Amino acid sequence: xTLIVRSESPIPARTTVWLEGRLDAETFGxxxxxLRDITPLVDNGGTLVMDLSGLEYISSAGLRSLAQLRKxxxxxxxxxxxxxxxxxxxxVFDIVKAVPIAEVFASVAELDQYLDHMQRQITx
Amino acid sequence: MRLCIPNRLEDVFLALDRAELTLxxxxxxxxxxxxxxxxxxxxxxxxxxxxxxxxxxxxxDIHLEIRADIVRLELRDDAEAFxxxxxxxxxxxxxxxxxxxxxxxxxxxxxxxxxxxYARDAHGNRVVIRFDPSLSDxxxx
Numbered sequence: 001x002t003l004i005v006r007s008e009s010p011i012p013a014r015t016t017v018w019l020e021g022r023l024d025a026e027t028f029g030x031x032x033x034x035l036r037d038i039t040p041l042v043d044n045g046g047t048l049v050m051d052l053s054g055l056e057y058i059s060s061a062g063l064r065s066l067a068q069l070r071k072x073x074x075x076x077x078x079x080x081x082x083x084x085x086x087x088x089x090x091x092v093f094d095i096v097k098a099v100p101i102a103e104v105f106a107s108v109a110e111l112d113q114y115l116d117h118m119q120r121q122i123t124x
Numbered sequence: 125m126r127l128c129i130p131n132r133l134e135d136v137f138l139a140l141d142r143a144e145l146t147l148x149x150x151x152x153x154x155x156x157x158x159x160x161x162x163x164x165x166x167x168x169x170x171x172x173x174x175x176x177x178x179x180x181x182x183x184x185d186i187h188l189e190i191r192a193d194i195v196r197l198e199l200r201d202d203a204e205a206f207x208x209x210x211x212x213x214x215x216x217x218x219x220x221x222x223x224x225x226x227x228x229x230x231x232x233x234x235x236x237x238x239x240x241x242y243a244r245d246a247h248g249n250r251v252v253i254r255f256d257p258s259l260s261d262x263x264x265x
Contacts, residue, residue, distance in 0.1 A: 022177060059229065087155060096231065
């Protein structure tokens, strides 16, 4: 099993990337390559949602790719939000305290609620 | 399962798939299977990348033993001496993007294994790792 990366940008301010399979020392290069095409499509200050529902496994090599992505988005005033990590991925995040808990969401509903709230803060 | 692989990344991943198949056939649960795969990946990738700085060919022996109450993994290699237990865990709090992330793999491996031993003898490095399948649902640190 390898890694499958899909993405969708309904609006320039928000792009969703779906990961399926394993993100490890064998496949992280595929993600890095895909993200090189995807991240320029996100507006400065935009949001990149990584949907991890289909990601079964991550190792330190995968964490490194996600960390670089976060940093890249952060440098452009954007943010990276992680959606629905599965048990192995969640366990690895917990051990290395890889991401602030505030940026991990268990469901699309929870994520939408957060983004609505952020939007209201900007426009309100 | 006993395997002897050359020190190449592509062989590491073939070995990981073999190990996972072996665990699957023995009906080891998903969480423990993923734990073994992760520890194997982190240690083998580390050995292949850093254990042979002169570029010579090497070999790594992998022995995976599955019993009802314990999964035991033994790795032997002819790489440079390297004790994974001697390295300090990385400084973890804070944002992963803002800090050095070397050492993360070893930290993960040590956190997940129930028990971790290292020895060096005339043949090279030897690591023995034990996993308790009943503990796999919770991180050990």
